[in-house]
Amino acid sequence: MTKQKKQQSIILITNDDGVTAPGIRNLAEAVKDLGKVVVVAPDKPQSGMGHAITIGFPLRMQQVHVMEGIETWQTTGTPVDCVKLAVDKVLHRKPDICLSGINHGANHSINVIYSGTMSAAIEASIESIPSIGFSLLDYSMEADFTGSRKYVREIVQKVLAMKKVDKHLCLNVNIPKAPVELLKGIKVCRQAYAKYEEDFDERRDPTGKKYYWLTGEFKNFDKGRDTDVWALKNNYVSVVPVQFDLTNYVLKKQLEQKFL
Numbered sequence: 001m002t003k004q005k006k007q008q009s010i011i012l013i014t015n016d017d018g019v020t021a022p023g024i025r026n027l028a029e030a031v032k033d034l035g036k037v038v039v040v041a042p043d044k045p046q047s048g049m050g051h052a053i054t055i056g057f058p059l060r061m062q063q064v065h066v067m068e069g070i071e072t073w074q075t076t077g078t079p080v081d082c083v084k085l086a087v088d089k090v091l092h093r094k095p096d097i098c099l100s101g102i103n104h105g106a107n108h109s110i111n112v113i114y115s116g117t118m119s120a121a122i123e124a125s126i127e128s129i130p131s132i133g134f135s136l137l138d139y140s141m142e143a144d145f146t147g148s149r150k151y152v153r154e155i156v157q158k159v160l161a162m163k164k165v166d167k168h169l170c171l172n173v174n175i176p177k178a179p180v181e182l183l184k185g186i187k188v189c190r191q192a193y194a195k196y197e198e199d200f201d202e203r204r205d206p207t208g209k210k211y212y213w214l215t216g217e218f219k220n221f222d223k224g225r226d227t228d229v230w231a232l233k234n235n236y237v238s239v240v241p242v243q244f245d246l247t248n249y250v251l252k253k254q255l256e257q258k259f260l
Helices: 022-031 079-090 116-126 146-161 229-232 249-258
Strands: 010-014 036-042 061-064 071-075 097-104 131-135 170-175 186-188 192-205 210-220 237-241
Touching: 010 022, 010 079, 022 036, 022 097, 022 131, 022 146, 036 079, 061 079, 061 237, 071 079, 079 116, 097 116, 097 146, 116 170, 131 146, 146 170, 146 186, 170 229, 229 237
Parallel strands: 010 036, 010 097, 036 071, 097 131, 131 170, 186 237
Antiparallel strands: 061 071, 170 237, 192 210
């Protein structure tokens, strides 16, 4: 009796920088031989969209040929819309894993809340699809993805090889802006308490009307050596397990005592 051939993994890929961004192309290239890769991504940049979904406007989707040998679709929606459309209209089933990125810029610490990249990954997790969001700490469209591709492949292989993977697994992976030979490896971390001290720069348009441009300075209030910010500063690839359950269980217990 012949052994049954293992079914090929379906790998869904999306992002928030748009379907033509170098990051998503590098992500697809890094894993294209690990399963059947299908890309469903926004037709334009959607950075900072968080977990937004499109309501009250029609969504459009079309197949495009921007990656050699990889089925690719672009949509008018948000990153979260892309995951929903991919499962319902493109794949007609849940993929084995969802990868989001590679984002151009950091998604460590509090950035995970605002990130379209990570919201797509979290949406997949909500839908019981193991997921990973990848970000490179380099905003340039000419960024060097050599190190990112190496660690993307390593991490995805590890997750696909897990005998029992939590269906709600969601990893937030950030990669330092450094040559591949200077990257020290992977460090599993917690999310740092760090955020932007924001300011709105007030300006005037040619008609004299006021408008505002969001600016700010990133500040780390967390000195722990087990955080994503520390790991990245020290040239480690940070891996933070995240979840969509936002319940504060410690505070819940305290409140149960007080409200009895």
